[in-house]
Amino acid sequence: MSCCDFLGYLAASMAGVTFCCRTMVMLRCYAIVSNILFIAYATMMGLIPILALHVALLPINIIYLASEFRKSAR
Numbered sequence: 001m002s003c004c005d006f007l008g009y010l011a012a013s014m015a016g017v018t019f020c021c022r023t024m025v026m027l028r029c030y031a032i033v034s035n036i037l038f039i040a041y042a043t044m045m046g047l048i049p050i051l052a053l054h055v056a057l058l059p060i061n062i063i064y065l066a067s068e069f070r071k072s073a074r
Helices: 005-020 024-045 047-074
Strands: none
Touching: 005 024, 024 047
16 A cells, blocks of 8 residues: 555545544534545546545635634634
């Protein structure tokens, strides 16, 4: 298994973990890690559609995570 394959499997695993999360904060944290790993994987493999998807999803997940932190700070 190559480094790129490992990175892809790790990214997919992190995406799968999000389905097991009980809180939105943990879901967003795992989703952000997954987005970063998928961005790295897609960049290394030249997979433009996957790269575009996760580049778009990353700021969305960051914004919603910040929103959760603001809600809990109130």
